[in-house]
Each structure stands twice: as structure tokens, then as C-alpha cells.
Amino acid sequence: MRSSSITPLLALAFAITAHAASPKAAPLPVMKENPYYTVTPYVLPEEIKLEASGLAVLPDGKLAVSVRKGEVWILEHPEADPKNAKAVGYKLFASGLHEPLGLLWHDGALITVQRTEVTRLRDTDGDGVADEYTTVAKGWGVSGNYHEYAYGPVPDKDGNLWLTLNASMGNAVKMPGFRETDKPWRGWGMVVTPQGKLEPMCAGLRSPCGIGANAEGDVFCTDQQGNWWSTNPLVHLRKGVFFGHADSVPDMERLTSPVKPVGKLPQEITIPEAMKVVPGYVPPAVWFPYVKVGQSPTGFTCDLTGGKFGPFQKQLFVGEFVLSGVNRVFLEKVDGEYQGAAFRFVDGLQSAALSLAFLPDGSLLVGESNRGWNSQGTRSFGLERIQWKGKMPFEVEKMEAQPDGFLLTFTDTVDAQTAAEVKSYEMTSYTYLYHQKYGGDEVQTAPVKITSAVVENDGKVVRLKCEGLRAGFVHELHLPGVKSAAGTALVRPEAYYTLNRIPKGK
Structure with missing residues (x-):
């Protein structure tokens, strides 16, 4: 409507x-x-x-x-x-x-x-x-x-x-003496x-x-x-x-x-x-x-x-x-x-x-x-x-932009095997049109290739290296294969990062 x-x-x-x-x-x-x-x-x-x-x-x-x-x-x-x-x-x-x-x-x-x-x-x-x-x-x-x-x-x-x-x-309610500049x-x-x-x-x-x-x-x-x-x-x-x-x-x-x-x-x-x-x-x-x-x-x-x-x-x-x-x-x-x-x-x-x-x-x-x-x-x-309830959920806590990908911080320790497999992740990117029309579709959608996934620190951080990052695009990440160390799946296995700027550096 x-x-x-x-x-x-x-x-x-x-x-x-x-x-x-x-x-x-x-x-x-x-x-x-x-x-x-x-x-x-x-x-x-x-x-x-x-x-x-x-x-x-x-x-x-x-x-x-x-x-x-x-x-x-x-x-x-x-x-x-x-x-x-x-x-x-x-x-x-x-x-x-x-x-x-x-x-x-x-x-x-x-x-x-x-x-x-x-x-x-x-x-x-x-x-x-x-x-x-x-x-x-x-x-x-x-x-x-x-x-x-x-x-x-x-x-x-x-x-x-x-x-x-x-x-x-829409049009203003017409009242005596009313001007748009009012x-x-x-x-x-x-x-x-x-x-x-x-x-x-x-x-x-x-x-x-x-x-x-x-x-x-x-x-x-x-x-x-x-x-x-x-x-x-x-x-x-x-x-x-x-x-x-x-x-x-x-x-x-x-x-x-x-x-x-x-x-x-x-x-x-x-x-x-x-x-x-x-x-x-x-x-x-x-x-x-x-x-x-x-x-x-x-x-x-x-x-x-x-x-x-x-x-x-x-x-x-x-x-x-x-x-x-x-x-x-x-x-x-x-x-x-x-x-x-x-x-x-x-x-x-x-x-x-x-x-x-x-x-x-x-x-x-x-x-x-x-x-x-x-x-x-x-x-x-x-x-x-x-x-x-007090029990730790298994979620992506943070998704941070890197010059060559993203740094994922999880709320709990990941399973090192599934989290290090590239096939555990799927990513696409898309943007939107700037126009007067009402709403709009995702446009210029393209896959983002994940070339490596490295588990770091105490097992709560995964560094994704990606090819095809695009500034001004939403990067939609799905993590169907990632499990916690206890074998549980993510409560919400998706994230949507607005990458207006790609960080500089290595």
C-alpha cells in the first residue's frame, strides 16, 4: 500500500x-x-x-x-x-x-x-x-x-x-492566508x-x-x-x-x-x-x-x-x-x-x-x-x-570492516574446524538506487569471494579475507556452517554490513 x-x-x-x-x-x-x-x-x-x-x-x-x-x-x-x-x-x-x-x-x-x-x-x-x-x-x-x-x-x-x-x-491543508513558506x-x-x-x-x-x-x-x-x-x-x-x-x-x-x-x-x-x-x-x-x-x-x-x-x-x-x-x-x-x-x-x-x-x-x-x-x-x-535468561547465546557479536575483508567476533568460542572452512560462509553485496520513486530493489548484486577464514585469539574471532569488496554497498553475510565449540548453531546466522568506506592499510 x-x-x-x-x-x-x-x-x-x-x-x-x-x-x-x-x-x-x-x-x-x-x-x-x-x-x-x-x-x-x-x-x-x-x-x-x-x-x-x-x-x-x-x-x-x-x-x-x-x-x-x-x-x-x-x-x-x-x-x-x-x-x-x-x-x-x-x-x-x-x-x-x-x-x-x-x-x-x-x-x-x-x-x-x-x-x-x-x-x-x-x-x-x-x-x-x-x-x-x-x-x-x-x-x-x-x-x-x-x-x-x-x-x-x-x-x-x-x-x-x-x-x-x-x-x-502531500499537499498542505489549505487555510486562509496560508503559504508554503509558512x-x-x-x-x-x-x-x-x-x-x-x-x-x-x-x-x-x-x-x-x-x-x-x-x-x-x-x-x-x-x-x-x-x-x-x-x-x-x-x-x-x-x-x-x-x-x-x-x-x-x-x-x-x-x-x-x-x-x-x-x-x-x-x-x-x-x-x-x-x-x-x-x-x-x-x-x-x-x-x-x-x-x-x-x-x-x-x-x-x-x-x-x-x-x-x-x-x-x-x-x-x-x-x-x-x-x-x-x-x-x-x-x-x-x-x-x-x-x-x-x-x-x-x-x-x-x-x-x-x-x-x-x-x-x-x-x-x-x-x-x-x-x-x-x-x-x-x-x-x-x-x-x-x-x-543468563545463558550465553552463540551469535556474531561484532562484524568489523578490514582493508581486505571482515573481522567477526563471536559471543562464544567457535568450533575451530567449521569456522575455518570457507564453505561455512556465503557473501553477496548490493546497493540501492537514489531516486524519487517509492522504494526500490537491491541493485548491482554480485557475489563476494571469501578466500580464507582464520580463527584467532581465544577462538572467538574469525578473520575473513574477501575479494570484491565494494564501497557504498551492503555486504550480506550468511554463516550456515559455523558451529560453536559445543556444537550449537548460530541463533541468527546472518549479518548485513553497510560498507560505506573500506578501511585503508594492510
Whole structure:
């Protein structure tokens, strides 16, 4: 279903729902439980429609949840048995908000991004209910178009609060005296400075519904397949860059724009070509190959639990809407720019994943809502808790780029024989088209020849030497033959590395 076919009845549909399957999309992945993690739904009080659009853990361990319809609820004891609603305790903290799509505890208060402003919510009299709603910042354009969502906020290491703005996607609602120039910064990443000033930072976003930071405090967002996006990306937000979507181009002419005008955008070129010829264009740090690693990446969070959630410290866990799951992303820097690998992690949630956060005990919470689109999960909304069972899974923990291949780090010791056999691995590479059309197939697909596999160090590292690496291409790796020293197969025997840059050296 393309965004142009959305009916008036779906005028409030969630922004991430404007998707069309690629003509040659891969078959849906078979849902497979992750045996090393438990998934437990929260049993919610009947009066709460918890379309959880944002999660924020408070200093006292309570959990604040923003709801798409305009409320904020407090879970008094989120680490209690999720099946016991009375033990968890649910209390309404704020209401009357306009589609709050994100939540943050910051400087002693909750902050959310509504459709038209950044708002601070405070309980000044200590009764557990917000009695002060303060505008922190505003100033972006809103016309009434259903797609004009706003997401955030997320703090960076410099004290700024980041938010992202949906492109309008379609004609503005016609109002007396309205001009397109009255609707600035759609499809932009913005910051609110520590002094409270709203500033544009980067352009070229479409529907950037997931926004968060890595362990280093750098801010990223997910975006959605559609026009100008052949598949779903994870991009590194920073000042002065252009990610490719055309709706933001007119605002580059504004005096306060930090992005230089790009001129007329080319059509039907590949991403590697766009990296060379489109002024200011920066490719995604990671591509999520369509269907293979989901169809709609959403909110995400960084694992800073210190090992309480398993062997994936400082990696990103990314919600997936259509396939109702969570995926995992490993990032590294090559030549000063982020790139990395995507992995599937958990499938088969009860509803579409929308927002994620870790509790102090190391469990991962997933806020859910199916509003506006279908997902493999059948519930309309909910909250689920994912916990590590404590037993080490056998997974590819990291996939790092090398000048002549990749370095694989496993979570457990590999079987030296199977891991050293070239036939245990299969790799192809492909890229995407940069064009105005809705979505796109993998193009220029070619095999990557693996010439050697060397087991190193303590048996947890394998160095793959490859021929045919290509910068600007996704390198898809399958490991059907690799076993652990105990003889077990990989939980997820595939990885998808976005090789924007090949490291220099030997």
C-alpha cells in the first residue's frame, strides 16, 4: 500500500506506515524465538489504551510512558511482575497533549515533543500529577497535514536536545492566508540549545520516527522506506549534512540553514554515485535490507546495562513495526564516519514495536502500537519486557570492516574446524538506487569471494579475507556452517554490513 492510497479514515495514521513493498522484496522471514531471552507482556488495566510512543526511566526507578493520544502514565514499579497490574501500579501523570512522540527525563522534569512544540511537564506540588506545562521551544511549520509528526527529544553530549520532523508528504491543508513558506523545516533534524534556542541542523529526512543516542552521545535516527529511500536507513544526525530526501531542499535557502543548497537532485543513480555527485549528501550509517531486517524501523535504545542484557554492550536495539520485533545494530567508525552491521534479534512480539528503553535491572521494555498500519503482532497496543535468561547465546557479536575483508567476533568460542572452512560462509553485496520513486530493489548484486577464514585469539574471532569488496554497498553475510565449540548453531546466522568506506592499510 502506497502513501497516496491512504484514505481519510487513516488521516491520523502513524507516519511510519507509508510503505510499499519492493517489487522483488524477499519473502517474509520465518518468525523464530530467541531461546536465550524471555518476552513477557504487561497486563494493562482495562481503562488504559497504552499506545506507548515514548518511554523514560525516572531516577527513582519508576517508568514514564507517553501515549500517542496525548497522555503520560507513570508505572510505579515497572520491574514487578508484568502480569500483576496492581503490583506494577499505573497512575495518570499528564493529559491533553497533542501526539507526544517521545519522552525524556531531563533536569528534574519530563520533556516531550508535541506536534507543535517541545514541552516540559512538572509536578510542582508533589501529588504525582503534572500541574505545570511549559513551552521549551517551538517554531517549525505545521499546516494541518496529517503527516506532520515531530519526534523526541534526545540529549547529545553537548547539552542540546534533538528532535526530528516528518516531511509533510502531500499537499498542505489549505487555510486562509496560508503559504508554503509558512511551514519551515519539515524533514529536518533540529536542536534546542541549552539556552532554549531552536536551531535547524540537518536536512533530507522523510519519516524519522526513531531517534536516540549511542554510548558516545552521538545522535541517530531511523527513517522509512518510500520516495527517495529504497529501503530503511539509520542515519547519524549532525550539523550541515543532507540525507537525500527532497522535501527539505527549499528550506536550505533560508538564512539560518546550516546546509548549503544542493540544486537539482539527480535521478536513477546508485548510492555510491550519489555519494560522489550530490552536494553535502551523506549516506546512512546502516541500511536495513527490506524485509530481511524489517520493514519499518522505529524507536531504539543503546545497551548501557553493563552486561545485564547479554553480550551486546553499547550496541543499539531497534524496534520494528511491521514485523513486530527488535533488531540489533553494531556501529564502528571508519575514516571518522559511522558504519556497521544490522542483525535480527527478536521476532513475534504481540504488537508493533514503537519505543524502547532499558530498566535498571537490565530488562528491555518495548512500547507498542498498531495504529494506522498492520503488523504481524495482532494486539492494538501494549508493553512487553524482554529479559536475558543468563545463558550465553552463540551469535556474531561484532562484524568489523578490514582493508581486505571482515573481522567477526563471536559471543562464544567457535568450533575451530567449521569456522575455518570457507564453505561455512556465503557473501553477496548490493546497493540501492537514489531516486524519487517509492522504494526500490537491491541493485548491482554480485557475489563476494571469501578466500580464507582464520580463527584467532581465544577462538572467538574469525578473520575473513574477501575479494570484491565494494564501497557504498551492503555486504550480506550468511554463516550456515559455523558451529560453536559445543556444537550449537548460530541463533541468527546472518549479518548485513553497510560498507560505506573500506578501511585503508594492510
